[in-house]
Amino acid sequence: MSEPAGPSRPPVVGVDVGGSNILARLVDPVSGQAEGRVKTGTPVDGPDAVVESIVETVHGLEGWETAQAVGIGLPGPVTPGGVTGPCPNIVGWDEPMALADRLSRRFEFPVMIGNDVNCGALAEHRLGAGKGYSDMLAIFVGTGVGGGLILGDRLVVGPRGGAGEIGHLTVVAGGRPCGCGGFGHLEAYAGRAGIDAEMRRRSAGDANRFLLSLVEDSPLKSRHLAAGLKADDPLTITLLEEAADALARVIGNAVTLLDLPLVVLGGGIVDRLGDAFLAQILESSDFGGFGSGSAELVLAQRLDDAGAVGAALLAADSIGYDNGQ
């Protein structure tokens, strides 16, 4: 049976607030199908201006007044009460702010705030590689490593909003320094910044400077790693093996603790290296859970506007919409 054109029930608005742009979409709360699309530049004069810009962006969406809730995804910590920040990628947002309260006074409908990575994980669960699974972990490997956990068809945010910080799980006791000040965290092994720093440390005392010669003084990119692999550069191969092992260990532990049947992997490095990198993780002896079985490991589907759509789905969940699975 084909669906009638357009949303068949009152829509929800999803907003993705990034360092460069604020993007709003009107989304069907069950199918996740998105309509309308408004994008504005993120103000650089602090969070008050960002709040105004969020409101204007939503008001720019045709049909926004028919919405029954609005979800906002932000690149920073979010408490369950909707206190948000600091957001290092947004100029001037250096302190936590009661964003949900502020926005609730501006909209006629409920406001739900989420972390942007969590929103991306929720979109992947409902519309992407996680479709049909009640439980999954999404890991996004970019400059850093973020994640989102879905248990029983719901995003797990934790009682203080801090759940899913998969990049800061310890994989090697006393291991590589992490950007957060800790040691041996997954992000230091699998994130681009961590691989970059380790590449420079090892290149300093090594005759092999192939990767360094590609990167020079700029930050390491996923394409440099792809080029290093293509050239059979031993340092690139080692660094990616260590990244795969670290991911395998964290995935194996999460699968064992939570009995997860599915892990979805995305982000810049994964998008670039694809199935070969997945195969490397699967081959690691640390991969796989104990007991009721291992997990499938699949690539994320890189959905359009996943942050905005995920924020809309989070808002739909918060007002009690079933996800239709």
Added chain:
Amino acid sequence: MSEPAGPSRPPVVGVDVGGSNILARLVDPVSGQAEGRVKTGTPVDGPDAVVESIVETVHGLEGWETAQAVGIGLPGPVTPGGVTGPCPNIVGWDEPMALADRLSRRFEFPVMIGNDVNCGALAEHRLGAGKGYSDMLAIFVGTGVGGGLILGDRLVVGPRGGAGEIGHLTVVAGGRPCGCGGFGHLEAYAGRAGIDAEMRRRSAGDANRFLLSLVEDSPLKSRHLAAGLKADDPLTITLLEEAADALARVIGNAVTLLDLPLVVLGGGIVDRLGDAFLAQILESSDFGGFGSGSAELVLAQRLDDAGAVGAALLAADSIGYDNGQ
């Protein structure tokens, strides 16, 4: 306001099926207060006899016919559909059996099956050290290491029933052999059997045989570790440091992934070593979560008949009782 004597609503039955005894209690589904207590020896002629004995034990409880559900805790894997086993501690229960189906045909009310360690964690959450917390991890350190995870006031069993297997999380890649066939698992570092095996390995090539001289050919007991500590035996100190570090690492990772505000620690070794062992875990550099803050680490309250009461609470949850928090 004081409660009236006796349950103020229809009770639930909780049954703890162990290797030696089957214990049944009549439990108030909200307060967890237990009345009546019947204990029978566990049959040694296979699971069919155990099923009969469970039914007889419940029927021996005064007032069992007023119950609205029965929960059963078993020492083995349990699927969400109530398929149970193998249970290595119960003679002859070598294969999975559809226990929930079998028992549903014998009782007039809903039957819910759970893993015994999970039931103990649930009791600790509702009535013990976890009271008032929506999210917690319970870890029980004995011969092995088991656990139970509570998120949003609900026991997490996982889509295949395998969640909470905290003892088989990897803490050291390629580390000590674990009883399950894996390597570097928490249980190999913190469980009594794992410590025992490591003690024998190290004593073989060492002039210091203090701990071995206490234990001789019998299995290591928690009291041996307490005696070794009292005598400042270096091997005992090292083994317990390694156990504390392994626990700290697993706890830190679980707290980071799930934003847990509370970890409850119990079981033979912990009961014996008490706060000093907790302090050792807290001092480890790996303890503590990232982001929204660390967790409290507290001793379990060693509730009476925690397995049976927890099984009853599981059954109460399954028929939709709120836990009253």
